[in-house]
Structures are given as C-alpha cells and as structure tokens.
Amino acid sequence: MFYSPLNYQGNKSRIVDRLLALLPDDVTCIHEIFCGSAVFSFASGVTRVSLNDINTHITDLIRYFHENGAEEIIGRADAIIGQYGLTNTFYEGKSRYPEQRHEGLSRYNKEAFNRLKADYNADKDIAKLFVLSIYGFNHYLRFNAKGEFNVPVGKVDFVKPLRDKTRAYCSAIQSKEISFSNRDFRDGALYRGVEQTAVFYFDPPYLITQAPYNLFWTEKEETDLLAIIDGLNAEGYRFILSNVIESNGKQNRLLAGWMGRYNVRHIHRQYLNSSYQKKNITGADEVAITNF
Ligand SMILES: C[S@@+](CC[C@H](N)C(=O)[O-])C[C@H]1O[C@@H](n2cnc3c(N)ncnc32)[C@H](O)[C@@H]1O
Structure with a gap:
C-alpha cells in the first residue's frame, strides 16, 4: 500500500500493489501519461519517471513535494493553518470541536477556508493550495474556467495520518529523477525518443465513472488513446493501461471490444445484487491491460 496526502480523485493507492506486481524487472523508466498524483510511479522501485498531466496544478504540487523537505512542507502548512485560524486537532485535540456527524469540522472552518481560498486565488502560493486540498471537500482539486480554485470546505483537518502520508510521499518522490510535462496525451512529443526498456503507464479518465476530470473525456478521446497504444505496441514498446470495464450497470463496450x-488482468471485481430487486445487478470490473 502506498498513499499520497493529496488523496487525488482516481488515485491508484488501493490497487497499486497489484499493478506493481505486473511491472517487469528490467524497466528503466516509467512514462506516466495521465499521472495525477502518480501513485504508481512513486510506489515503484524505478528511479527515473517521466510525468505528464494536462492539469498543471497537480504537477505543481508534485514539484513542491520534490523540491522541499517533508518537515518544511508540514511546517508551512501548520503556519498557514494558524494564520487563518483553521482547526488543527492534531495539536488542539478533538474535544475542543464538538462535531455533528454529517458535517465534521466544516462549520468551524468554513469562513477561514473561504478567506484562504480567496487569497490563494490572488497569489497562487502553492503552500496554500496544499492546505486547501487538505481542508477542501473530498480533497478535490477543482478549478473554474478562470483558473480559480472553487471547492467548498470539507469535514477534516490536518490529522496525523495525513502528516504521515506527507512524509512517506515526500520521501518516495525525492528518491526519483523526475521530468514533468503538461501536454495533451495526443501530443507526439510524449512518445518520441523513448528508450525501449521503458514502460508506458496509462491511467486515463474513465468513460463510465465519475470524477471532475471525466467531464471532458468522450468516446473520441478513448478511441484516440487506444490508437496511440496500438501504435506503441507496433513499435515494440511495453504498456500498462488501467481502466474500468463495468461500473454500476454501465459498460465500456469500446474498451471491452478492443482489449x-x-x-487482461481483472484487478478488482465486485458484483452487487440489489436486495429488493434481484434482476437489477450492478458491478465493478477494474482491469489492467498489458502487452506483456
Ligand atoms: C484517473 S486520473 C490519474 C490518477 C493517477 N493514476 C493517480 O494515482 O493519482 C486521470 C488524469 O488524467 C488527466 N487528464 C485528463 N485529460 C487529459 C488529457 N487530455 N491529456 C493528459 N492528461 C489528461 C487528469 O487531469 C487526471 O489527473
């Protein structure tokens, strides 16, 4: 198991051990084309990683973790938390903030969080973005068309498990040689001059599940991606593609027909029968597709 303090939507922490078991021993470099928080690359033993994501905010955060020590990052977060008057139950204890079950700490933090959000949107200080990701709803990293962070306050604060994840994530990141880019996955520059001993890892938005970044993912994007992967296969490159074939009654027929x-390894399969309507079967079938 390997976790990131960002709890990025769609991160691969839950299944990373299963994915890493597929990684051949002779891989010299991982090219993650939809890196998000890059849990797969950072949990691996491969030193050189090339990370790409169209979202610059997530790669800026990874850069922040790469360039600064964990204690410095945690110290800066605590200073911002104190400056804005957000709750910090790690130091203050939980008894100070009686919680309603459904709202957690949100009512104590709402006003301070909104002030921090406004200041971040004005100065784009990356340390503030990390704090916003901790205190924001579901740890979402979501921005409006003007590039402003627009997530409402969440229920939790900077608890011990998040501090531990920050240390583990920083130490994994700092052991890597990383190159960053923010290209669309169709950009040919991502695939030129790559050594044959590399592996490409693709964890794209999923056609049939929900996440903020899935909104712009259509059958056109899916078809383009599968054609790129076929092209890499024809050139002798190795790849791993993560995806979901079935989720809550929806099926990704395009992918099922191609794979x-x-x-195909079924990484996680779950079928649920609705108890009051037996015919209504929903399920989840998460796969890893490779050419090796
Ligand atoms: C499922 S998430 C990856 C999660 C990642 N594996 C992790 O462990 O955190 C998919 C990522 O694809 C990125 N993305 C969406 N459209 C893209 C595009 N056209 N080109 C490159 N990246 C894109 C999103 O910003 C998102 O971070």
Missing part, C-alpha cells in the same frame, strides 16, 4: 488482443 481482447492484449493481456
């Missing part, structure tokens, strides 16, 4: 030519 038969490669190796």
Whole structure:
C-alpha cells in the first residue's frame, strides 16, 4: 500500500500493489501519461519517471513535494493553518470541536477556508493550495474556467495520518529523477525518443465513472488513446493501461471490444445484487491491460 496526502480523485493507492506486481524487472523508466498524483510511479522501485498531466496544478504540487523537505512542507502548512485560524486537532485535540456527524469540522472552518481560498486565488502560493486540498471537500482539486480554485470546505483537518502520508510521499518522490510535462496525451512529443526498456503507464479518465476530470473525456478521446497504444505496441514498446470495464450497470463496450488482443488482468471485481430487486445487478470490473 502506498498513499499520497493529496488523496487525488482516481488515485491508484488501493490497487497499486497489484499493478506493481505486473511491472517487469528490467524497466528503466516509467512514462506516466495521465499521472495525477502518480501513485504508481512513486510506489515503484524505478528511479527515473517521466510525468505528464494536462492539469498543471497537480504537477505543481508534485514539484513542491520534490523540491522541499517533508518537515518544511508540514511546517508551512501548520503556519498557514494558524494564520487563518483553521482547526488543527492534531495539536488542539478533538474535544475542543464538538462535531455533528454529517458535517465534521466544516462549520468551524468554513469562513477561514473561504478567506484562504480567496487569497490563494490572488497569489497562487502553492503552500496554500496544499492546505486547501487538505481542508477542501473530498480533497478535490477543482478549478473554474478562470483558473480559480472553487471547492467548498470539507469535514477534516490536518490529522496525523495525513502528516504521515506527507512524509512517506515526500520521501518516495525525492528518491526519483523526475521530468514533468503538461501536454495533451495526443501530443507526439510524449512518445518520441523513448528508450525501449521503458514502460508506458496509462491511467486515463474513465468513460463510465465519475470524477471532475471525466467531464471532458468522450468516446473520441478513448478511441484516440487506444490508437496511440496500438501504435506503441507496433513499435515494440511495453504498456500498462488501467481502466474500468463495468461500473454500476454501465459498460465500456469500446474498451471491452478492443482489449481482447492484449493481456487482461481483472484487478478488482465486485458484483452487487440489489436486495429488493434481484434482476437489477450492478458491478465493478477494474482491469489492467498489458502487452506483456
Ligand atoms: C484517473 S486520473 C490519474 C490518477 C493517477 N493514476 C493517480 O494515482 O493519482 C486521470 C488524469 O488524467 C488527466 N487528464 C485528463 N485529460 C487529459 C488529457 N487530455 N491529456 C493528459 N492528461 C489528461 C487528469 O487531469 C487526471 O489527473
């Protein structure tokens, strides 16, 4: 298991051990084309990683963790928390803030969080963005068309498990040689001049599940991606593609029709029968598709 303090939507912490078991021993470099918080690359033993994501905010945060020590990052977060008067139950204890079950700490933090959000949107200080990601709803990193962070306050604060994850994530990141880019996955520059001993890891938005970044992912994007992967396969490159074939009654037929030519591992399969309407079967089928 390997966790990031960002709790990024769609991160691969839950299944990273299963994915890493697929990684061949002779891999010299991982190219993550939809890196998000890059849990797969950072949990791996591979030193050189090339990280790409269209979202510059997530790669800026990874850069922040790469360039600064964990204690410095935690110290800066605590200073911002104190400056804005957010709760910090790690130091203050929980008894000071009686919580309603459904609202957690949100009512204590709402006003301070909104002030921090306004200041971040004005100065774009990355240390503030990290604090916003901790105190924001579901740890979402969501921005409006003007590039402003627009997530409402969440229920939690900077608890011990998040501090521990910050230390583990920083130490994993700092052991890597990283190159960053923010290109669309169709940009040919991502695939030129790559050594044959590399592996490409693709964890794109999923057609049939929900996350803020899935809104712009359509069958057109999916088809373009599968064509790129076929092209890499024809050139002798190795790849791993994570995806979901079935989720809550929806099926990704495009992917299911394509994947038969490669190796498909069912990483996580779950079928749920609705108890009051037996015919209504929902399920989840999470796969890793490789050409090795
Ligand atoms: C499922 S998430 C990746 C999560 C990641 N594996 C992790 O562990 O955190 C998919 C990512 O694809 C990125 N993305 C969406 N459209 C993209 C595009 N056209 N080109 C490159 N990246 C894109 C999103 O910003 C998002 O971070």
